[in-house]
Amino acid sequence: MHTIEYQFSDKKVPVHFDAVFNEIYQLTAGAKLIILTDDQVFGLHAEKFSGYPVISFVAGEANKQQATVNNIIDELIKHEADRNTFLIAVGGGVVTDIGGYVAAIYMRGIRLALVPTSILAMVDATIGGKNGIDVGLLKNLVGTFRQPDFILYDYSFLSTLPFDQWVNGFAEIIKHACVRDAKLFAFLEQHNLHEFQNDHHLISELIEKNVNIKSSVVAADVYEKGERKILNFGHTIGHAIENTYHLSHGQAVSIGMVAACNLSEQIGELHFEEARRVVSLLAKYHLSVDIETDHEQVFEILKMDKKRSADTIDFILLSEIGRATIQSVPLDTLQKHIKEIM
Amino acid sequence: MHTIEYQFSDKKVPVHFDAVFNEIYQLTAGAKLIILTDDQVFGLHAEKFSGYPVISFVAGEANKQQATVNNIIDELIKHEADRNTFLIAVGGGVVTDIGGYVAAIYMRGIRLALVPTSILAMVDATIGGKNGIDVGLLKNLVGTFRQPDFILYDYSFLSTLPFDQWVNGFAEIIKHACVRDAKLFAFLEQHNLHEFQNDHHLISELIEKNVNIKSSVVAADVYEKGERKILNFGHTIGHAIENTYHLSHGQAVSIGMVAACNLSEQIGELHFEEARRVVSLLAKYHLSVDIETDHEQVFEILKMDKKRSADTIDFILLSEIGRATIQSVPLDTLQKHIKEIM
Numbered sequence: 146m147h148t149i150e151y152q153f154s155d156k157k158v159p160v161h162f163d164a165v166f167n168e169i170y171q172l173t174a175g176a177k178l179i180i181l182t183d184d185q186v187f188g189l190h191a192e193k194f195s196g197y198p199v200i201s202f203v204a205g206e207a208n209k210q211q212a213t214v215n216n217i218i219d220e221l222i223k224h225e226a227d228r229n230t231f232l233i234a235v236g237g238g239v240v241t242d243i244g245g246y247v248a249a250i251y252m253r254g255i256r257l258a259l260v261p262t263s264i265l266a267m268v269d270a271t272i273g274g275k276n277g278i279d280v281g282l283l284k285n286l287v288g289t290f291r292q293p294d295f296i297l298y299d300y301s302f303l304s305t306l307p308f309d310q311w312v313n314g315f316a317e318i319i320k321h322a323c324v325r326d327a328k329l330f331a332f333l334e335q336h337n338l339h340e341f342q343n344d345h346h347l348i349s350e351l352i353e354k355n356v357n358i359k360s361s362v363v364a365a366d367v368y369e370k371g372e373r374k375i376l377n378f379g380h381t382i383g384h385a386i387e388n389t390y391h392l393s394h395g396q397a398v399s400i401g402m403v404a405a406c407n408l409s410e411q412i413g414e415l416h417f418e419e420a421r422r423v424v425s426l427l428a429k430y431h432l433s434v435d436i437e438t439d440h441e442q443v444f445e446i447l448k449m450d451k452k453r454s455a456d457t458i459d460f461i462l463l464s465e466i467g468r469a470t471i472q473s474v475p476l477d478t479l480q481k482h483i484k485e486i487m
Numbered sequence: 488m489h490t491i492e493y494q495f496s497d498k499k500v501p502v503h504f505d506a507v508f509n510e511i512y513q514l515t516a517g518a519k520l521i522i523l524t525d526d527q528v529f530g531l532h533a534e535k536f537s538g539y540p541v542i543s544f545v546a547g548e549a550n551k552q553q554a555t556v557n558n559i560i561d562e563l564i565k566h567e568a569d570r571n572t573f574l575i576a577v578g579g580g581v582v583t584d585i586g587g588y589v590a591a592i593y594m595r596g597i598r599l600a601l602v603p604t605s606i607l608a609m610v611d612a613t614i615g616g617k618n619g620i621d622v623g624l625l626k627n628l629v630g631t632f633r634q635p636d637f638i639l640y641d642y643s644f645l646s647t648l649p650f651d652q653w654v655n656g657f658a659e660i661i662k663h664a665c666v667r668d669a670k671l672f673a674f675l676e677q678h679n680l681h682e683f684q685n686d687h688h689l690i691s692e693l694i695e696k697n698v699n700i701k702s703s704v705v706a707a708d709v710y711e712k713g714e715r716k717i718l719n720f721g722h723t724i725g726h727a728i729e730n731t732y733h734l735s736h737g738q739a740v741s742i743g744m745v746a747a748c749n750l751s752e753q754i755g756e757l758h759f760e761e762a763r764r765v766v767s768l769l770a771k772y773h774l775s776v777d778i779e780t781d782h783e784q785v786f787e788i789l790k791m792d793k794k795r796s797a798d799t800i801d802f803i804l805l806s807e808i809g810r811a812t813i814q815s816v817p818l819d820t821l822q823k824h825i826k827e828i829m
Contacts, residue, residue: 211557218622218629222791250592250629253619254710277595280560287560288595289631405647449564 156292170358238270245276262302264314268355313395322387327467375469378461383444396401407486409462498634542664579605580612587618606656610697615705655737669809717811720803741774749828751804
């Protein structure tokens, strides 16, 4: 285990890399622990949780809803969780998002540790203090900003991660490279998914690189007033299609990034050759680069996006690989281009 | 209108005293406004809200539950509320608590103004950034800490406040005097409710005094790690009996304060003559000072109190009028005394 402390404006968060799950016992200094996880992680790693009270819910984005929050709160009451209890959320992004949310609102806030078990959660969901649940099809419509007390990385969870979940996570990794790090982009072009799956040092290096990128962007702008918005690259359209077309988050964001690159060519300054490199890299990591959609329906959902302000919507465009800009796009401009970019 | 800015550790909050409701228009600088209120306030003051979109729910503590939050969120979606929308919560403590909570979680936080219409909300609920909802009988089990963007006092709302709601509010006023201000206690002994109801200057002076007391306590300890806990005087037992025995908040807290005074005599240093003065003042302001309860049931609910930590419960005791102490009382000590103090 080695520890890096990331300083956010609202809190300092220790991140323990290359750790073993059971080290949470020492890290929480004997506090009462309650594990929150989903039935898939629990089924695959039950032995890791032995001796701890466990609250488990049915895996999947479809359950990232208030009904699940209600059940978890009822369980916390039964377990007599109090303000000194440590909630340990162990799972992918759905578990860490919902766990972060419950820990933020139960008794106006209890202590929280995040243990990401998927690539997506490791490089993205657990970093930065955003939590939330969906309301119907509206992703993360409800939530808060609140940093966890610590984050623990135990790479042994990756041994059971399905292939499509590896792919899912690489969408966010490629996103980080696109918006902030041309060198990382080239590094990804030089390697492939098979290598990352089978080389502990390589994946561990990649994850730390990504935690650094995300943390540095978030640290400058925790409440997403400006710079942090660049992390929404690919997510504006991604969120609009994810639930509607039953896509994984990674596939939806990948298609969203392609659309954002197309828009960057049409109304921005991205060179077509750079856009082509992005599409190739996504395809190399088994991500979808197009989909049949009902453009009008997608546009209607976009209109409800959190990042919308009256008659414009904040879009993240690329000016080149490694450099993103935030652009306020009028809704009618978007409506005009939506057929061509998707 | 005159404005005082209160500096909390997390935010500076302008408080506009002696204002007129319609001044919110200038104070929000043309932002999109949505009014949240309950059907009672709406029925009595509809003319004040004309021209604004209004979300209204059925009045009463029984509705301070997740189901109401779900409905409000659905309405916000229909009204296309976004991150620049100002939610204006107009009502008593239930409305400002639930409004504060919704504004904290919808889109991870939208702007919020509080317009308290009851004495209780004016002197207590709106000050300090606590919001929340009940879970079953468990009061404020879910919520956050988050300061509003401003608070507006329009005393014309008091013209329709029922007598029992005046009484309700004076429980918190007497609480402030007990824990922090012996002069205020004497001031209350010199006057009576009838005078406060009929003298604009007197009630306005009283409310500002109370806002000052509560703000100064909160400013020193926003997240209730220490000093702020003194504001829970009377609330530990008060919360335990409020929903179970269908009491108003004020009546429950009044009985809770009497019990806390009795406990302060028995395990603390409060002189019986001071305890008698507290009981007399509560009775003078038409507050209940005793009730028939099932002591075992009350004890069971106390065990789930948010302020409990493993085997003790933080109790606020008086050492004298105007001076409170926080004491960690073992659950078995409390169980032993519960029959004598209530």
